Amino acid sequence: MxxxxxxxxxxxxxxxxxxxxxxxxxxxxxxxxxxxxxxxxxxxxxxxxxxxxxxxxxxxxxxxxxxxxxxxEAICIETKDRPGLILDISSVLTKHNINIAAIYGSATSDGQSRWIAIVNNITKALNALEESGMFN
CATH class of the missing domain: 3.30.2130.10 (VC0802-like)
Incomplete structure (x- = not known):
């Protein structure tokens, strides 16, 4: 997931x-x-x-x-690694007025990445990220 x-x-x-x-x-x-x-x-x-x-x-x-x-509670984002991923994530959250209090993560040599994001409204952030279609 x-x-x-x-x-x-x-x-x-x-x-x-x-x-x-x-x-x-x-x-x-x-x-x-x-x-x-x-x-x-x-x-x-x-x-x-x-x-x-x-x-x-x-x-x-x-x-x-x-x-x-x-x-x-935090959001775990597991997805294919690519240039611009953090820009896309932060742009979606900014568009929905969601503050990122902290974010950290890493990419693997096989092209995957995992990011942990602490935000001010976790439900709203999850919905915004899911609706963005970025992870389909």
Whole structure:
């Protein structure tokens, strides 16, 4: 399915060697399948964003391990990679007055791509993207 709703967790970490490794070990032990991730560093703190399928709930795992996190619903866009894809996605959302708070993703060597978008109105964004015909 090219468009779906997933859960994104923003996990707040201390910016020091081994912190990301510790989170990764916990998630691996709990068999969490990360479908996308991004990390941003701001001085002595880092925000590790990870997306998992919508049916996977990991708040309790992160809390039990002592991490502070925020769960958000996001749009997962899986499609053929091509030049201009992000322009097309952002143009559709802009046309419908939908703000993109964050977007991250990647393309694969076999020509596919996966993007995670956090928007201010997920239902309206999904409808706009589906109606655009871009993913048919």
């Amino acid at each position: 090219p468009l779906s709703i997933v859960k994104q967790y923003s996990v707040f970490l201390v910016n020091e060697p081994g912190t990301l490794k510790n989170v990764a070990e916990i998630l691996m032990r709990e068999k969490v399948n990360i479908i996308a991730l991004s990390q941003g560093v701001h001085y002595d703190a880092a925000t590790f964003r990870l997306a998992v399928t919508h049916d996977q709930e990991i708040s309790h795992i992160l809390t039990r391990a002592g991490f502070t996190s925020v769960k958000t």
